[in-house]
Amino acid sequence: MVEDKGIVELFSRRDERGIQEARRKYGGFCFKIAINLLGVKEDAEECVSDALYAAWRQIPPAVPRSMRAFLGRITRNLSISRYRTATAQKRGGGMEELLCELEECLPDRKGLDDQVDSRALTELISRWLDSLTTGDRELFVRRYWYGDSLQDMAGDLEQSPRELAQRTFWMRKKLKQVLEREGYTV
Numbered sequence: 283m284v285e286d287k288g289i290v291e292l293f294s295r296r297d298e299r300g301i302q303e304a305r306r307k308y309g310g311f312c313f314k315i316a317i318n319l320l321g322v323k324e325d326a327e328e329c330v331s332d333a334l335y336a337a338w339r340q341i342p343p344a345v346p347r348s349m350r351a352f353l354g355r356i357t358r359n360l361s362i363s364r365y366r367t368a369t370a371q372k373r374g375g376g377m378e379e380l381l382c383e384l385e386e387c388l389p390d391r392k393g394l395d396d397q398v399d400s401r402a403l404t405e406l407i408s409r410w411l412d413s414l415t416t417g418d419r420e421l422f423v424r425r426y427w428y429g430d431s432l433q434d435m436a437g438d439l440e441q442s443p444r445e446l447a448q449r450t451f452w453m454r455k456k457l458k459q460v461l462e463r464e465g466y467t468v
Contacts, residue, residue: 283307286349293341301334308350309334312357318429319361320368329364333357358427383426383454403466410460414453421446422453 284292284303292300312333316326333356337349346352411419421439424430425446432443432450439446458468 286346289349290341290345293338294345301338304334304337304349304353305330308353311350312353314430315354315357315428316361318431319358319365325364325368326361329357329360332360336360354428383450406460406464407457410457418449418453421449425450 283306289300289303289307292303309330312330313326316329316333317323320326320329333353336356337353340356344352411422414422417439421435424435425432432446435446436443441449461468
């Protein structure tokens with residue numbers, strides 16, 4: 283299998299084998315992100331293709347250090363956009379539960395630009411994530427970034443979905459406290 287540097291080099295040379303290699307290496311990873319957020323196989327597959335095309339357009343000038351993270355971020359952003367479009371059309375999707383869970387600990391979107399720029403918020407949340415144990419950080423990121431279900435994670439993390447739900451509840455509560463302490467309206 284071609285390493286990330288080789289894939290980036292293929293993209294940079296505009297060699298279409300780069301797309302094939304990226305799909306072979308990261309297609310399953312990207313599909314899992316998309317299907318977790320969208321819940322519709324066809325939409326998820328289209329998001330993966332769109333993500334690979336977006337990467338093709340961005341490299342160069344972008345030179346990602348990690349193709350996995352680069353493609354994962356693109357796939358997640360495209361999936362969220364597709365979800366918003368589907369929701370506006372009343373189709374729904376697999377992200378509703380995640381948004382409901384996080385709603386109680388995220389800053390009020392009204393006036394967020396007035397409170398602080400999004401980069402400061404990102405840094406604050408990153409510091410908070412760094413303060414968690416490795417296991418809690420993995421759980422939080424898998425649940426709220428990759429959209430993994432509690433049921434899917436239960437086997438991997440050797441805990442019941444109910445125990446994982448409790449852990450995520452307490453983490454959201456702690457995140458809310460940190461944000462409020464820093465002056466965010468939650």
